[in-house]
Amino acid sequence: MSIKAYRTLQQVEVIVGYKTYIDLVAELVKGKEVISSGMMKEVDRCQKAIEIALQKRSVAVISSGDPGIYGxxxxxxxxALKMGVQEAIDIEIIPGITSANAAAASLGAPLMHDFAVISLSDLLTPWETIVQRLEYAAQGDFVTVLYNPVSKKRTEQIKEAQRIFLKYKPGNTPVGIVRNAKRGNEEVTVSTLAEFLKHPIDMFTVVLIGNNRTFSSAELMITPRGYSL
Structure with missing residues (x-):
């Protein structure tokens, strides 16, 4: 997390968030009022936070990574706009470190050129739209970061993503797999587009697919920016 986020969590009166993320900052929020709930309760949590803010109490809604990127x-x-209270409360978006940056740092320098970030979760976005975005990213030769690649119920989407990218990229294109990026129990693997599905991938994993200039060396991925060396 950013230093600003760290300090804010220490200063506010109330913490609101998904239970798994609350657990990650448990030591930091000891003694505070904590409101947590499970998946599919995102809107309820945010509404509760707004209601608390309307009581003139300081409250933080926490997200994994960066609250402004899939947060x-x-x-x-x-x-706040729907409730007509956007002028009655002060809302500050405090940036964090998104999973794409965290995973890229562990892999070396794979995001040194243009890149796309695409979530494979079709819970809120139609799968047809996601497929179209994967096609465009692959055709455009963007380094591509895949969020939410696999869940217990959703196992075929990552296979379809691989199939799409193999239409436009060679099988030896470097692919980085990072689980629990920068969370202490991190796992980092460098594979290839043809072989990366042989490695464990779940919802805590970020997958980075290189562009046509990305190369790997000693378990690192590097995408040249174009400087003359």
């Missing part, structure tokens, strides 16, 4: 910032802002 809760958008939900809070949309709800």
């Amino acid at each position: 809760m910032a958008g939900v809070v802002l949309e709800l």
